[in-house]
Amino acid sequence: MSEPPAAIRVLVCEDQALVRAGFVTILSAQPDMEVVGEAADGRAAIRSAQELNPDVVVMDIRMPLLDGIEATRHLAGPDSPNPAKILIVTTFNVDEYVYEALRAGASGFLLKDAPPPELINAVRTVARGESLLAPAVTRTLIGRFAKRLRPTTVPTSPERDRLKVLTPREHEVLLLISKGLSNAEIATQLVISAETVKTYVSRILTKLDLRDRVQAVVLAYRAGVVGGGDRA
Template sequence: MTIRVLIADDQELVRTGLSMILSAQPDIEVVGQAVNGVEAVALARSLRPDVCLFDIRMPGLDGIEATRAIAGPGAEDPMAVVIITTFDLDEYVFAALRAGAKGFLLKDAGSALLAQATRAAASGDALIAPNVTVRLLEAFAGAEPAASLSQPIEPLTEREEQVLAKVAGGLSNSEIAAELYITLSTVKTHVASLMTKLGARNRVEIAIWAHERRRTR
């Protein structure tokens, strides 16, 4: 099945580069390009792509607000959005994921990871670039440990602990499945269980919880 993609970035060179990379994939088709957030939302609603690749800093409407409009809690029939940016500020990651983004990549992530994130989003999975997760954890490393780390609603199972460690390391679901010799659906089940037990809204929050627990032990 061909994955239909919409690209939104205010820089023509970036749009062209992303389009060339993705169009070279046999299972991905770029169906539209937008130069700002307003156009991105309009095209997303008219074209109904499988995945939207949004830059964060765009005129008119930024990538976070554009994501919230088509993928947020109040969106009707939400679409899959992957944020791709130069990663100027760590808080962009949280804002994007809370707005409903399925993934977060740096513009220098490389063609393989870009295609992988696109496929993951299309299948309902989420991929956060490993270097994004690592940089976030490094940012938290200099801060004081949380005064009271929230405890899981229920104790984590041994397998959930293993998956937790892999998520904290920035691995995708497919990579976790390969390393733990379990199926992709099993990984997704464990990640969903972790989010429920930890009260986390996304993979980055799972990773931060794991990091904080290590620091407070």
């Protein structure tokens, strides 16, 4: 008989003791999760993540000594030799802090007032290597920061050149991802199965050397694929 899969090892980083205790209680109660550590500030978060090597880091944005954005950049940014999977949990809705955290390498975010089942599902989603950014949130995020994401140069930008490896269909799927559509919504619009969409998304991420669809959205805007009239 095969052994059950290993539990998801979680590190909880939150400066408010009561909130941190609540997260720990909720996650520890799950049969497929194990809270391996806690941190009350950004520096402790980095130190604990490096020592414990958790599967998922639940990270608050505003913490003392070093904020969650800088801690995320250190643990999951491009210079990190072993990027961590980070779930941002914050009281702040789609704002600049969240945007910067996603750019820093976070795999997604969740609001602190989300019900426990959403937190549990979020940790499982990030642990699987998937991004967690609701389509509606993506649309709001993009709408607010589109100007910052648009390319500073025209069509010949390095970001746009990266997209030349995509097929026309993959380019089309990337455009729809960047508009905040879910896989199911993309499948409906293109009249294909959700499983086929999932395959396209996987190919896009592989070809562009991106970790998740959040990074794909940022790249698409910087390349000028969407925004300012949805250029193709």
